[in-house]
Amino acid sequence: MSVPQLSVSAFLRASLKRQLLLAYRRPADTLNPLLFFLLVVTLFPLGIGPEPAQLAEFAPGILWIVALLASLMAAEGMFRQDYEDGSLEQLLLSPQPLYLASLTYTAAHWLVTGLPLTLLSPLFATMLQLPVAALPVLILSMLLGTAVLSLVGSIGAALTVSLKRGGMLISLIIVPLYIPVLIFAAGAVRFAAEGFDPAPQLLLLAGMLSLAVALAPFAISAGLRISVDAG
Amino acid sequence: MYFDSLQAALAMDGHGVYVWAVVAASVVICVGLLVLPARSARRFIAELRVDDAPEPRAAPSVRIEEVNNASGS
Amino acid sequence: MWTWFHKLGSPPWMYRISGRILAILLPLTVLMLAVGAVWGLLYAPMDFKQGNSFRIIYFHVPASVVALAGYYVMAIAGAVSLIWRMKMAEVAMKCAAPVGAALTFLSLLSGAIWGKPTWGTYWVWDARITSMLILFFLYLGVMALYQAYENKEAAGKACAVLSLVGMVNIPIIYKSVDWWYSLHQPATIKFTEESAMHSSMLQPLLLMILAFYCLFTCALLLNMRSELLRRGAGTGWVRSLVGAH
Amino acid sequence: MSSAQPAAASALVTVRELGLERGGRLLLDNLDLDIAGHELVLIEGPNGSGKTTLLRSLAGLSRLGLTGSITRHCDELLYLGHRAGIKQLLTPRENLAWACRSQGWDAGAIDSALERVGLSGRADVFCQHLSAGQQRRVNLARLYLSFDAGRENALWLLDEPFTAIDRDGVAALAATMAEQVARGGAVVLTSHQDLPLDIPLRRLVLGGGA
Numbered sequence: 001m002s003v004p005q006l007s008v009s010a011f012l013r014a015s016l017k018r019q020l021l022l023a024y025r026r027p028a029d030t031l032n033p034l035l036f037f038l039l040v041v042t043l044f045p046l047g048i049g050p051e052p053a054q055l056a057e058f059a060p061g062i063l064w065i066v067a068l069l070a071s072l073m074a075a076e077g078m079f080r081q082d083y084e085d086g087s088l089e090q091l092l093l094s095p096q097p098l099y100l101a102s103l104t105y106t107a108a109h110w111l112v113t114g115l116p117l118t119l120l121s122p123l124f125a126t127m128l129q130l131p132v133a134a135l136p137v138l139i140l141s142m143l144l145g146t147a148v149l150s151l152v153g154s155i156g157a158a159l160t161v162s163l164k165r166g167g168m169l170i171s172l173i174i175v176p177l178y179i180p181v182l183i184f185a186a187g188a189v190r191f192a193a194e195g196f197d198p199a200p201q202l203l204l205l206a207g208m209l210s211l212a213v214a215l216a217p218f219a220i221s222a223g224l225r226i227s228v229d230a231g
Numbered sequence: 232m233y234f235d236s237l238q239a240a241l242a243m244d245g246h247g248v249y250v251w252a253v254v255a256a257s258v259v260i261c262v263g264l265l266v267l268p269a270r271s272a273r274r275f276i277a278e279l280r281v282d283d284a285p286e287p288r289a290a291p292s293v294r295i296e297e298v299n300n301a302s303g304s
Numbered sequence: 305m306w307t308w309f310h311k312l313g314s315p316p317w318m319y320r321i322s323g324r325i326l327a328i329l330l331p332l333t334v335l336m337l338a339v340g341a342v343w344g345l346l347y348a349p350m351d352f353k354q355g356n357s358f359r360i361i362y363f364h365v366p367a368s369v370v371a372l373a374g375y376y377v378m379a380i381a382g383a384v385s386l387i388w389r390m391k392m393a394e395v396a397m398k399c400a401a402p403v404g405a406a407l408t409f410l411s412l413l414s415g416a417i418w419g420k421p422t423w424g425t426y427w428v429w430d431a432r433i434t435s436m437l438i439l440f441f442l443y444l445g446v447m448a449l450y451q452a453y454e455n456k457e458a459a460g461k462a463c464a465v466l467s468l469v470g471m472v473n474i475p476i477i478y479k480s481v482d483w484w485y486s487l488h489q490p491a492t493i494k495f496t497e498e499s500a501m502h503s504s505m506l507q508p509l510l511l512m513i514l515a516f517y518c519l520f521t522c523a524l525l526l527n528m529r530s531e532l533l534r535r536g537a538g539t540g541w542v543r544s545l546v547g548a549h
Numbered sequence: 550m551s552s553a554q555p556a557a558a559s560a561l562v563t564v565r566e567l568g569l570e571r572g573g574r575l576l577l578d579n580l581d582l583d584i585a586g587h588e589l590v591l592i593e594g595p596n597g598s599g600k601t602t603l604l605r606s607l608a609g610l611s612r613l614g615l616t617g618s619i620t621r622h623c624d625e626l627l628y629l630g631h632r633a634g635i636k637q638l639l640t641p642r643e644n645l646a647w648a649c650r651s652q653g654w655d656a657g658a659i660d661s662a663l664e665r666v667g668l669s670g671r672a673d674v675f676c677q678h679l680s681a682g683q684q685r686r687v688n689l690a691r692l693y694l695s696f697d698a699g700r701e702n703a704l705w706l707l708d709e710p711f712t713a714i715d716r717d718g719v720a721a722l723a724a725t726m727a728e729q730v731a732r733g734g735a736v737v738l739t740s741h742q743d744l745p746l747d748i749p750l751r752r753l754v755l756g757g758g759a
Contacts, residue, residue: 006652006653007653010650011650011651014646014647014650015647015650018636018639018643018647021638021639021643022636022638022639025638026638081636082636084632085632085633085634085635085636085637086630086631086632086633086634086635087634087635087636089610089628089630089632089634090628090634090648090651091651092610093608093609093610093626093628094651094652095625095626095651095652095653096651155465155466155469159449159462159465159466160449160452162453162458163452163453165452166452169448169449169452172441172444172445172448173445173446173448173449173466175441176438176441176442176445176470176473176477177469177470177473177477179438179477179480179481180473180476180477180479180480183480183481183483183484184480184483187483187484187487208476211472215472219465219468219469222386222461222465223462223465225612226458226461226462226465227458227462228610229458229610229611229612229613230453230454230455230458230462230613232346232347233346233347233348233349233350234346240345240346243355243356243357243359244355244356245355245356245421246355246356246357246359246421247356249357249360249417249418249420249421250345250356250357250359250360252417253360253363253364253413253414253417253418254341254345254363256363256410256413256414256417257341257363257367257410257414260406260407260409260410261337261519263406264403264406264407264519264522264523265330265519265522265523265526268399268523268526268527268529268530269526269530271530272526272529272530272533275530275533275534276533276545276546279533279537279542279546280546290575290578291575291576291577291578291599291755291756292755292756293577293580293753293754293755293756294752294753294754294756295582295751295752295753295754296751296752296754297749297751298749298750298751298752455613455614457613457614458613
């Protein structure tokens with residue numbers, strides 16, 4: 001009668017690998033946010049006008065607003081698949097800590113949506129004539145900011161996964177919580193573009209990230225338990 | 232009173248329309264906050280008195296039986 | 305000592321107690337509102353910079369202050385209902401949301417109307433008003449989430465979690481909006497700078513703020529009474545109550 | 550219902566004054582129940598009488614509308630519900646490997662578990678290509694993994710385990726359940742068919758609330 005040697009770290013690695021494997025086998029979920037980003041970025045010059053000076057001025061704000069919307073769109077379906085096929089139930093029944101297990105979902109979501117957005121953001125930035133000097137800060141702000149967006153988005157996803165029309169609702173309850181990230185991230189990129197020092201904003205973003213990493217899993221776990229129970 | 236006449240109080244030298252608009256909105260919202268819940272409670276009690284007999288809730292029953300041989304066959 | 309805590313949880317006891325509180329607090333609130341309004345509108349001296357339009361402050365500031373406090377009341381009630389599984393706390397949270405949202409709306413409306421004479425436009429992206437707008441979205445989010453769940457017990461738990469997340473975020477939102485606002489218009493004065501107010505202007509404002517707190521309490525208790533009746537429709541105490549009326 | 554006596558010594562699940570209400574209907578009221586090791590409990594009753602809700606409450610998945618208390622003291626909890634709980638885009642082996650990581654079972658036993666549910670040939674096919682019945686058997690393979698792990702104080706909660714299984718599958722499952730009970734585990738299940746088991750059984754018949 002072996003006593004269960006539950007190695008949490010092995011379980012977390014396995015969970016993350018599983019999520020990434022699933023994402024790999026369903027590439028559409030990875031490409032959609034990127035295509036959405038590209039699509040919406042191309043709308044702005046058509047709407048505002050192609051003059052570089054004007055575009056450059058709005059570029060930080062546009063890039064970050066579109067990143068926010070792309071992350072929100074991707075967050076909505078984060079738990080839906082697992083909820084419908086019953087594997088979310090099995091996760092809740094597992095002796096493994098849900099606090100950490102839910103983080104693997106968020107980490108996988110970030111790796112699949114946040115990171116690609118970050119890596120491609122210089123491409124979108126040049127399309128919007130963002131000064132090259134601001135590119136490194138853009139990447140850094142995207143790295144930190146999209147992680148916070150994923151964590152907060154997971155809370156919204158966990159709370160609305162059992163609802164039939166959860167899509168519209170998740171934006172209403174989550175976008176207000178995205179606002180501080182938008183303000184400081186877009187601010188950092190604008191400061192860099194205008195030659196000021198973006199360090200304070202980036203540090204605040206990092207602060208938000210550490211707060212979100214510490215607190216979000218409590219809300220995500222509670223949300224998942226409520227949703228599975230209510231389903 | 233700060234204003235010397237009713238007209239002056241209404242006009243508030245030009246700003247009156249805005250101030251009294253806010254006052255009107257505040258009155259509407261404050262009265263609404265106090266009256267609406269009370270009215271819905273009264274209407275609910277009235278409805279309740281109409282269908283007085285509560286439909287009997289089926290009492291759940293649980294029987295635990297010790298059976299030494301499960302398979303009926 | 306704990307009996308009152310458990311009693312707090314029983315609907316009939318709460319219904320009776322809230323009835324007695326309202327009997328005193330309601331008339332007092334109406335009186336304070338009336339006195340404060342008249343005092344602020346007609347007797348307080350005019351602000352030499354902004355003219356009489358500053359009198360809107362007697363409605364805008366109390367609504368804003370209590371709307372923000374209302375969110376904290378809702379979130380704490382949610383926390384109590386989650387941690388100690390108290391039905392009454394969940395009822396309080398559910399009933400606090402619409403009252404808070406209404407006051408936030410009043411704050412936004414009065415802020416917008418104030419903008420016209422002062423800034424020449426109805427919508428000003430002032431730090432305070434922008435934060436109020438976000439607070440309004442937070443309230444709407446909680447109310448929408450509550451409606452979305454069929455099972456009302458699950459709805460209560462989900463909203464408790466959301467309002468707690470909101471409560472943690474409110475200071476962050478306010479600070480980030482302040483920083484954002486100071487970035488763009490550093491020079492102009494803040495709308496609701498009470499610091500330079502003469503005591504004869506300040507006293508009616510404090511009375512109005514107190515009045516609005518009492519208004520929030522009365523509206524919350526009235527809402528809870530109606531909710532308790534609705535939830536206890538089949539039970540005995542409501543039957544006896546109906547018989548008594 | 551007996552009054553709330555203290556928890557039995559080796560009780561895996563202690564239920565005190567349990568009340569269950571779902572969809573406005575009172576399914577259960579003031580139920581006291583102790584499920585200890587070496588016990589087989591069958592939950593019966595017409596559809597909608599709360600069998601699944603009771604099982605999910607015992608598993609800890611369902612807390613809404615629950616009054617009274619349910620406390621578990623088991624080292625391992627296995628819950629097989631209506632939904633298979635497996636990922637369509639993963640193979641049975643990948644699904645079960647994750648389950649092993651989660652519960653701390655030995656991954657080496659996956660092949661024998663799949664073989665016992667008659668899926669040894671389909672171990673590396675995407676589950677989306679399996680039939681619904683086969684997918685349920687992948688879920689059932691979890692039960693055999695738990696059996697092989699052989700932990701003491703294991704609590705099995707099985708919702709209609711015999712549906713969509715062929716005759717010898719049923720016999721194998723029944724035998725495994727009997728052995729698990731004999732070894733000290735507790736098995737609680739719901740079922741419409743009568744059980745091909747000849748060991749002592751406690752029958753929990755849910756009546757009203759229909």
